[in-house]
Amino acid sequence: MSTSSASTSKSAAERVELWDRALWAVRSHLRGSGLREVSTAVRAPEVALEPFIEPIAAPPGFLATSPELAMKRLLCRGSGSVFQVSHVFRQAEIGRLHAEEFHLLEWYRVGVAVEVIQADVEAVSGAVFEAVGRSPPCRWERRGFLDLVEELARVSLRGDEDGQELLALSAARGLDLGSIPATGDPEVRSLVAWSAFVSEWSDRYLDPHLIGRGGVHVVDFPPALAALSEIVGGRAARFESYLDGIELANGYRELRDPAIQRRRFEVVAGLRAAYGLRVLPIPEDFLADLVALGLPACAGVALGLDRLLMLASSAGSLDEISLTPSSAVRREGALR
């Protein structure tokens, strides 16, 4: 249960040096590969509905949980390929690998396949490692989500199991998914079950397995976990990049169909209602842009920059590389 780490604490000067080098490396790498830097509003009128990501209210909108919608609205307006180092906020995510405020490095390339973005993740990670004087992770591999489930949890899944079936299969394999709320909509049931499954499976099998394995892109997600990605040939064109067992980035071949996108948001809203989570508005401005302007074919990714710095500097927690001096009050969660 202990989360203490053997790594030594970094001085403020070391942290400043670390961030300066990393930010410089990220910017020069992405600029040098044809992207332009943008900076969108931190207070956003609307956020992408996600099953378990809770925005912090900042009336009349929210603090951005990611710059995704804002950047896609720029892409709809012809920005071309862009990147951003953004401050994002997610309520009550506090831990060794979580903070309520962190930096997402997010980028989109127009007209490319997701594999190009995966190569970007490898290159950006490598650039940051090198910038702080470390040799970059030498090995990256690509593993199918369902293949990993079969290999590690010994559950053979097709990927299109409905909620009931997935719960039964999980229970038979001793995977406790906790209390699952009842819902009427079969797509909501499916998302509920797959979301619970992915948490339990990652915690118990995936994360421990990936420790010490360098870089891994988990690809080809089951359709229920497509989030904002396109579904191609029965698999979501979504990937998650892990480095030494730590989840670093989440990328998509971006979904462009406004009707499907609306339905995805509604299914998430259904899940949130089933769990009694806060009702969030459907992002109508974003959907209107998809209809009126259209999103160019593109692929993109969001990468946790703080986690990348933590890994590149062999720190044991986000706190150890933070430029915000730690506060006992904040750690104990008294200040919310």
Place this chain on the structure above:
Amino acid sequence: MDVSDLRKNVKLQIDGHPYVVTDFQFVKPGKGQGLYKCRIKNMITGAILDRTWRSGEKLEAANVESRKMQFLYSSGDTFTFMDNESYEQLEVPAEMIGDDRNFLLDNLACEVLFYNERAVGVSLPNQVVYEVTECEPGVKGDTATGVTKAATIATGYNVQVPIFIRVGDRIKVDTRTGEYLERVNQ
């Protein structure tokens, strides 16, 4: 309360028992449910449990508070304490004190735990100094051999002590185990 309120030292109620979170870890795979892995301690029995809650689950906060009180006296089956701030007196039944009665000295500063405004537990300081009231005569001897003898402390309880301890010595005792720790004369 919501699981997202879980933190170290948060107090919650499970099946009518108050627990305090003693260790807390938040795990969340991308876009999955958050897992709140907690180690919790039953505030009455001290029993420790590991429990994991998930995003969206609801919890019941426990209405518990700890007040500093000093032990005044016992009579029959009740023990009387006094609140250090309000000077209010509180009687608790002997069962709640249990074996701790062996270590209760007059005026000893204790923590009394209240759950839903009702006293549910008394905790003593982990280490308390007592005067030895009876024991065999002190012998100068080899302290390294670990030879011990029985000594009675001011509460009437018998503690195993090294053979050099004499009547009137003040000794520090661990109230959780009843073990002699050291002599603290002056």
